[in-house]
Amino acid sequence: MSGDEIEEVDEAEGRRSIGEILREQVVAAGRALIFPAVALAIALLVGVVVILITGNSVIEAYAALLRGGFGSRQALGRTISNATPLIFTGLAVAIPFRGGLFNIGGEGQLFIGAIAGVWIGLTMPGPGPLVAFVAIIVAGLAGWIWGAIPGLLKIWGAHEVITTIMLNFIGINLTFWLAKNPLSGEGAVPGTGFVPEGVRLTRLGGGLGAAHYGFVLGIVAAIVAYILIWRTTKGYELRTVGQAPGAARYAGMSVAANSFLAIALGGMFAGLGGGLESLGTFGKVSVPFISNLGFNGIGVALLGRNHPAGVVLGAIFFGGLAAGAQQMQFSTGVPLDLADVLLAIVLLFVTATKLVEYLLGRRARTFAAGTRLEKGLAG
Amino acid sequence: MRTPKLLAALFALALLLAACGGGDEGESSGSSDASEPAAATSEAAGGASEAGSEGGTSSTDASDVMAAMVTDVGGLGDQSFNDSANAGLERAASELGAQKNVLESGAPTDYVNNLTQLAQNNFSPIFAVGFLMTDAVTEVAPQFPDQSFAIIDSVVEEPNVASLTFREEQGSYLAGVAAGLMTQEDTEFTNPDDKTVGFLGGLEGPLIKKFEAGYTAGVQSVCEDCEVLVEYAGTTPEAFNDPAAGQEIALRLNDRGADIIYHASGATGAGLFEAANDRQFFAIGVDSDQAAVNPGIPILTSMLKRVDNAVFQTVEQFANDEFPGGEVQTFGLAEDGVGLAPFGEFSDLVPSEVTDAVDQARQDIIDGNVEVPTEPQQ
Numbered sequence: 242m243s244g245d246e247i248e249e250v251d252e253a254e255g256r257r258s259i260g261e262i263l264r265e266q267v268v269a270a271g272r273a274l275i276f277p278a279v280a281l282a283i284a285l286l287v288g289v290v291v292i293l294i295t296g297n298s299v300i301e302a303y304a305a306l307l308r309g310g311f312g313s314r315q316a317l318g319r320t321i322s323n324a325t326p327l328i329f330t331g332l333a334v335a336i337p338f339r340g341g342l343f344n345i346g347g348e349g350q351l352f353i354g355a356i357a358g359v360w361i362g363l364t365m366p367g368p369g370p371l372v373a374f375v376a377i378i379v380a381g382l383a384g385w386i387w388g389a390i391p392g393l394l395k396i397w398g399a400h401e402v403i404t405t406i407m408l409n410f411i412g413i414n415l416t417f418w419l420a421k422n423p424l425s426g427e428g429a430v431p432g433t434g435f436v437p438e439g440v441r442l443t444r445l446g447g448g449l450g451a452a453h454y455g456f457v458l459g460i461v462a463a464i465v466a467y468i469l470i471w472r473t474t475k476g477y478e479l480r481t482v483g484q485a486p487g488a489a490r491y492a493g494m495s496v497a498a499n500s501f502l503a504i505a506l507g508g509m510f511a512g513l514g515g516g517l518e519s520l521g522t523f524g525k526v527s528v529p530f531i532s533n534l535g536f537n538g539i540g541v542a543l544l545g546r547n548h549p550a551g552v553v554l555g556a557i558f559f560g561g562l563a564a565g566a567q568q569m570q571f572s573t574g575v576p577l578d579l580a581d582v583l584l585a586i587v588l589l590f591v592t593a594t595k596l597v598e599y600l601l602g603r604r605a606r607t608f609a610a611g612t613r614l615e616k617g618l619a620g
Numbered sequence: 621m622r623t624p625k626l627l628a629a630l631f632a633l634a635l636l637l638a639a640c641g642g643g644d645e646g647e648s649s650g651s652s653d654a655s656e657p658a659a660a661t662s663e664a665a666g667g668a669s670e671a672g673s674e675g676g677t678s679s680t681d682a683s684d685v686m687a688a689m690v691t692d693v694g695g696l697g698d699q700s701f702n703d704s705a706n707a708g709l710e711r712a713a714s715e716l717g718a719q720k721n722v723l724e725s726g727a728p729t730d731y732v733n734n735l736t737q738l739a740q741n742n743f744s745p746i747f748a749v750g751f752l753m754t755d756a757v758t759e760v761a762p763q764f765p766d767q768s769f770a771i772i773d774s775v776v777e778e779p780n781v782a783s784l785t786f787r788e789e790q791g792s793y794l795a796g797v798a799a800g801l802m803t804q805e806d807t808e809f810t811n812p813d814d815k816t817v818g819f820l821g822g823l824e825g826p827l828i829k830k831f832e833a834g835y836t837a838g839v840q841s842v843c844e845d846c847e848v849l850v851e852y853a854g855t856t857p858e859a860f861n862d863p864a865a866g867q868e869i870a871l872r873l874n875d876r877g878a879d880i881i882y883h884a885s886g887a888t889g890a891g892l893f894e895a896a897n898d899r900q901f902f903a904i905g906v907d908s909d910q911a912a913v914n915p916g917i918p919i920l921t922s923m924l925k926r927v928d929n930a931v932f933q934t935v936e937q938f939a940n941d942e943f944p945g946g947e948v949q950t951f952g953l954a955e956d957g958v959g960l961a962p963f964g965e966f967s968d969l970v971p972s973e974v975t976d977a978v979d980q981a982r983q984d985i986i987d988g989n990v991e992v993p994t995e996p997q998q
Binding site: 323421428429451523566567570576577 | 693732752754
């Protein structure tokens with residue numbers, strides 16, 4: 242978690258001691274974490290009420306929640322497995338957001354990537370690892386295309402919020418149609434057949450259950466996204482267009498081209514996430530398929546303040562909460578829905594920046610950087 | 621100005637925390653007591669099952685049975701097979717003294733996790749409710765060969781998995797008999813001039829085709845020149861959850877003369893009920909006694925799918941060391957796995973010949989005199 246503003250100052254001065262820089266980094270990270278931490282604390286307090294209403298012990302329930310998310314190798318495996326696609330769908334929201342666009346289309350982009358990956362996995366001959374490699378690339382490309390469509394429509398004046406929502410319906414139903422018709426497989430669960438064993442992503446092993454190497458790719462993707470957006474000229478343009486389109490235009494940057502790039506990149510990440518999920522976790526696309534990963538990506542991005550490092554942490558938090566809720570359901574009978582309640586409250590407070598500003602004072606405003614929705618909707 | 625606000629907020633937080641902390645302490649003593657016996661019994665159960673397998677034929681004490689189920693994404697409260705399976709487990713708990721645990725699945729990724737979790741905690745038998753879990757059971761069951769699994773509405777070929785399937789066509793046949801006779805009666809809901817009935821299916825596929833086939837055969841067994849109009853709501857899972865489409869189809873079928881419409885379409889059927897209420901024609905419900913939960917709406921009867929009976933019987937078999945692992949169990953009329961609900965509030969409109977004919981058809985099927993098709997004939 243590093244504050245971008247700080248690092249840019251770094252480059253300008255470049256003469257300060259390492260200790261000073263380190264100190265500032267720690268302060269920046271701390272500031273970045275304050276908002277989610279306060280939100281989490283409030284959510285957990287509300288959760289106490291919910292748990293008491295269900296007639297369970299608060300300590301036992303929260304202990305189970307923690308144990309189920311992070312308490313054992315198996316729990317960690319579940320958390321990682323849940324978090325893997327969310328890193329990608331989180332990036333799919335965060336990157337367009339930095340370019341001034343609000344991508345609601347992660348769900349459709351993920352589905353298109355998932356079916357594209359399985360299509361290659363089922364039909365391409367050759368050694369497993371090579372097929373898997375091509376399949377993942379194609380999944381990313383398919384996502385790129387699905388993100389590029391609203392990018393183009395944006396240039397022609399259609400708002401991306403509307404077009405991405407509409408493309409979700411098309412993407413999801415197109416995927417279902419493909420899975421049930423040309424790619425349909427045998428078996429009781431409707432959907433495609435399983436891709437060959439050699440094409441499926443290798444599991445991490447070490448008692449981590451279903452967690453696969455897609456998680457490692459997720460971390461790599463976050464690093465690539467960071468470098469792309471904060472360490473390249475193109476990324477600088479993209480962020481400038483996002484923050485001040487007028488100034489960017491005055492400086493000779495193309496608002497249209499950068500908006501297009503931002504949302505197509507977002508689509509690519511969602512598509513990659515979908516491909517890894519279908520090739521790694523499931524080995525097929527079933528009907529119905531995993532749902533809401535795209536939409537949860539919005540929450541992950543907000544929680545992670547639209548920063549790649551924050552997205553990774555946010556995804557792990559989301560994944561851990563889902564895994565923990567399952568343990569809580571098993572050990573104490575607290576319904577699965579509590580996890581959703583906690584998440585919703587966390588997101589509510591993370592996004593309700595004005596409220597927390599009121600509570601913490603005006604200084605908190607700087608902590609909230611990167612979470613303001615209006616910035617995303619303005620473009 | 622800011623500091624007091626911050627202080628006040630912190631103070632409020634601290635108060636809340638203190639209050640909760642107090643509550644926690646009070647409860648934690650109780651809860652730790654509660655958790656110990658649970659751990660103890662699970663050990664005991666593990667010991668018992670070991671003893672059972674070593675001892676060979678010795679019957680497991682039913683109270684040692686730890687039965688569990690995993691719902692599909694429909695979850696509890698679906699008023700359909702998840703609730704029905706849960707009712708079966710509850711009956712097993714109260715009548716056989718079995719322990720029970722129910723895990724709901726929020727997403728398809730949870731299927732494997734939930735099944736694994738239950739298996740690792742020595743639950744057996746573990747019911748996977750719904751064909752959507754077929755792949756998950758195929759993956760998990762071989763990892764726990766000493767424990768028993770059961771899947772509803774699907775077939776998994778593993779030695780420790782019992783596959784519980786239903787003869788929906790048999791129950792639908794009875795619904796067809798009732799519909800075929802009632803459409804020839806003159807009541808406020810039916811018009812004898814138009815010998816037409818309807819079928820509203822959810823997702824078009826082999827499972828719902830079984831309902832259609834049995835229903836059509838039933839209608840034609842009592843009314844050769846009756847016409848059965850068939851429409852499906854769609855080809856995606858959404859077809860089971862689309863009341864608007866259900867209503868539209870029901871109105872269309874009614875326009876074409878259908879005065880009794882049987883649905884096998886999950887929540888889509890709510891649209892049929894609405895249409896039946898507006899136009900005053902008969903609907904026939906599915907899975908559970910839908911007339912009982914929709915009073916005032918002209919629902920003639922319902923085809924019952926007794927997942928609860930299947931679950932209960934399977935737990936009972938497990939307790940008696942007769943678990944049908946590796947077998948496909950079919951629950952039809954004879955096994956009380958399917959049936960037809962009583963005519964309820966409309967029984968006054970139903971002549972005794974109709975109830976007699978339904979009873980006769982039931983007996984004929986049980987005796988094997990009538991073979992009900994599982995695929996539509998056309």
